[in-house]
Amino acid sequence: MTKVEGKNREHKVTIYTLSTCGWCKKTKKLLKDLEVEYEYFDIDILTGGEEGRIREEMRKHNPRMAAPTIVVDDGKEVIVGFEEEKIRRALGHG
Amino acid sequence: MADKNAILNRTKKNAEDNGYYVCPDEDLLKDLIDGLATNEDRYGYGACPCRISSGLKQYDSDIICPCEYRDADVAEFGMCYCGLFVSETIKNDPSKMKPVPERRPVEAQDAGMEAKAKAESGEEMPSPSESHEHVQVGTDSKGIPIWRCVVCGYLCARELPPPICPICKAKADKFERFSFG
Numbered sequence: 001m002t003k004v005e006g007k008n009r010e011h012k013v014t015i016y017t018l019s020t021c022g023w024c025k026k027t028k029k030l031l032k033d034l035e036v037e038y039e040y041f042d043i044d045i046l047t048g049g050e051e052g053r054i055r056e057e058m059r060k061h062n063p064r065m066a067a068p069t070i071v072v073d074d075g076k077e078v079i080v081g082f083e084e085e086k087i088r089r090a091l092g093h094g
Numbered sequence: 095m096a097d098k099n100a101i102l103n104r105t106k107k108n109a110e111d112n113g114y115y116v117c118p119d120e121d122l123l124k125d126l127i128d129g130l131a132t133n134e135d136r137y138g139y140g141a142c143p144c145r146i147s148s149g150l151k152q153y154d155s156d157i158i159c160p161c162e163y164r165d166a167d168v169a170e171f172g173m174c175y176c177g178l179f180v181s182e183t184i185k186n187d188p189s190k191m192k193p194v195p196e197r198r199p200v201e202a203q204d205a206g207m208e209a210k211a212k213a214e215s216g217e218e219m220p221s222p223s224e225s226h227e228h229v230q231v232g233t234d235s236k237g238i239p240i241w242r243c244v245v246c247g248y249l250c251a252r253e254l255p256p257p258i259c260p261i262c263k264a265k266a267d268k269f270e271r272f273s274f275g
Binding site for chain 2: 018019020021022023024025026043044052055063064065066067080081082083
């Protein structure tokens with residue numbers, strides 16, 4: 001897990017991403033631009049014991065396991081894909 | 095190390111040959127090519143950079159770029175799942191690029207992940223093509239085997255049968271080598 005600091009900590013934001021995916025990169029950049037604090041898991045480069053656990057966590061929020069999956073407040077809202085408007089709205093930047 | 099320029103040129107040529115265009119968003123295009131190069135180095139084949147790969151080629155063959163879902167996605171959404179290939183409309187107005195819902199059957203993805211978990215735990219795993227080895231080979235003009243889905247009759251030319259039939263969703267074991275005469 002990698003944590004990215006930001007001054008907006010109103011919501012707990014966790015994203016499941018692939019290190020190779022351009023849309024995941026766009027999602028990370030948007031969150032950074034919005035100065036939202038978040039944590040991310042690049043699920044293609046997880047190692048050992050962590051891998052199974054994190055993938056199951058992702059599957060729980062999004063059975064399709066499509067990246068990026070954006071989880072707000074432990075699943076209160078789950079956004080699949082770089083849906084910029086939805087992400088902004090969920091994080092109070094609509 | 096995979097040659098990124100070669101991947102880009104190959105992608106451009108393939109787009110042109112099929113009436114498509116490459117991603118008009120230059121940053122995204124660069125990221126996607128980088129991702130393909132990473133996957134080539136990591137797995138030995140250019141799996142879609144925006145999908146989870148099993149690392150097992152026979153289970154990922156449907157998502158090796160250009161993936162089997164590209165044509166249907168460009169037809170319906172103007173772009174493929176990752177956005178590497180787009181239609182003329184999207185090329186002219188990149189702001190229309192939007193996330194494409196995953197068309198790959200979830201069973202295909204799960205089959206790959208299950209096989210990967212088994213391979214990692216050291217369990218013996220039959221290759222999806224094993225049971226077909228003694229069947230007479232039908233090939234296309236390039237010598238690639240032709241596979242027939244015995245359920246719906248879908249035909250495809252590829253090294254191994256697809257993990258799941260893109261038409262009727264039958265599993266790989268429902269495919270047999272197609273032979274002439």
